[in-house]
Amino acid sequence: MRMPQMKKSEALMTTPTEQNVKAATVKDVLAYLATQFPACFSLTGEAKPLKIGIFQDLAERLQNDATVSKTQLRQALRIYTSSWRYLEATKEGVSRIDLDGVAGEPIDASQAEHASKLLEESKAKAAEKRKAKLAEAKAKNPPPAVTDKPAYKKTPNKKAILPSKSTKVNQKPVSQSQPEKAPVPAAALQPVVTGQVIVGSKVLIKLGQNPMPATVLEVHKDDVTVQLGSGMVVKTRQDSLFLA
Known part of the structure; x- marks a missing residue:
């Protein structure tokens, strides 16, 4: 085949x-x-x-x-x-x-x-x-320009802005029902005799220009500790006290 x-x-x-x-x-x-x-x-x-x-x-x-x-x-x-x-x-x-x-x-x-x-x-x-x-x-992809950093804005002290308690008291209008007590005239002041300065007695103490009422808390020789009407305790000498 x-x-x-x-x-x-x-x-x-x-x-x-x-x-x-x-x-x-x-x-x-x-x-x-x-x-x-x-x-x-x-x-x-x-x-x-x-x-x-x-x-x-x-x-x-x-x-x-x-x-x-x-x-x-x-x-x-x-x-x-x-x-x-x-x-x-x-x-x-x-x-x-x-x-x-x-x-x-x-x-x-x-x-x-x-x-x-x-x-x-x-x-x-x-x-x-x-x-x-x-x-x-x-060169094809330049970095972003660096600018001066802005000065940090100082956060105001809120506490400093707020008025103090004393400021609020001074700004509070004086109620007509409680008139301000007139200061005691300086000419009327009489020194307290040494024997009359005892604990608990009422006296006047001259702080600044105006005398203020006070209560004797402690007596130690010529040094006397008194408490003002506002609650403040002040240490002074006897010759700074006057009759109330």
């Missing part, structure tokens, strides 16, 4: 697993290299210095691989060997490796010094870029 002949278009078709997916970015190329040559390339951790002339080795190994082009390989190698972790790994005495991870010639002092200089310059450029971005962000 004769088998049906396949069409030419069907014969050229391949399954998705057989097709080579073209790397689109440098990141994709580096990921592909790390997959194909894990003993040589790495995406994380400590990097290993590469053999000088490793581009030719890569081009030969991948000459039939449509995933990456030579241009992409050059660009990927340039990015990989200028990374901070690669430059930090490029130290004097460390051996370079080939695609299979086999150690080769060691790095000399001049190569290590060159790598250190490139690392320092790269970090300085990165710091300048960060600084420029921060300045640009501040």
Whole structure:
């Protein structure tokens, strides 16, 4: 029995697993290299210095691989060997490796010094870029202007505003039914004889210009303690007392 002949278009078709997916970015190329040559390339951790002339080795190994082009390989190698972790790994005495991870010639002092200089310059450029971005962000979104803080308004003391009890008493109108008692004329005052100053006796005591009635509470030699009509207790001398 004769088998049906396949069409030419069907014969050229391949399954998705057989097709080579073209790397689109440098990141994709580096990921592909790390997959194909894990003993040589790495995406994380400590990097290993590469053999000088490793581009030719890569081009030969991948000459039939449509995933990456030579241009992409050059660009990927340039990015990989200028990374901070690669430059930090490029130290004097460390051996370079080939695609299979086999150690080769060691790095000399001049190569290590060159790598250190490139690392320092790269970090300085990165710091300048960060600084420029921060300045640009501040320029686009300036902080609100800081104005002088207004002086705190002192809360008035309500108690100070309120009149005192004495003020209220003074402002209270005098009732006509209780006329103010006229002060005793100074000419009518007669000093109290020493023997007449006894506890409980009524006397006049001169405080200021007007004498006021008081009651003797205590007598101690020439010192006398009296109580005014308002209830205030005053200590004075006998010669300041007068007959009531």
